[in-house]
Amino acid sequence: MTSIYERIGGEPAMNAAVDLFYRKVLSDDRVNGFFDGVDMENQAAKQKAFLTMATGGPNNYTGKELREGHKNLKNKEGNGINDEHVNIIIQHAGAALQELGVGEAEIGEIAALLETTRSDITNS
């Protein structure tokens, strides 16, 4: 079966989606405090590689395991990542994909895929 990665349009679509996604994330005060001091070019490259792999594209991800990569992250208030933060991130991903014309079926599949990472992201 054709991968989600191919169905959304492969590398150019993934690049555009992740760039738009991080523009949304960085302009949202509910979550942008986690990204203070993060090299966003490097972060976008890691996220593109992760999501490419997770959606069935080539596997060039060399970043950390998600649980390891998120367990010590804190926002400005000193709080870790909770379910509400994950909800917001998934919403921004869906909105970015929608703005780029990705179909509802693929958006739903990607949201479901992100959902499977929730307990690792919240370290629960």
Ligand code: HEM
């Ligand atoms: C919903 C699913 C999520 C996925 C698939 C995901 C994916 C990733 C990946 C692949 C990395 C790179 C790991 C590495 O450093 O090697 C990363 C880092 C990071 N993530 Fe997430 N993430 C998710 C949710 C979140 C949420 C909800 C937040 C906070 C609101 C968040 C904040 C961060 C930050 C700040 C980094 C950078 C850490 C650093 O460089 O020090 N992530 N994420």
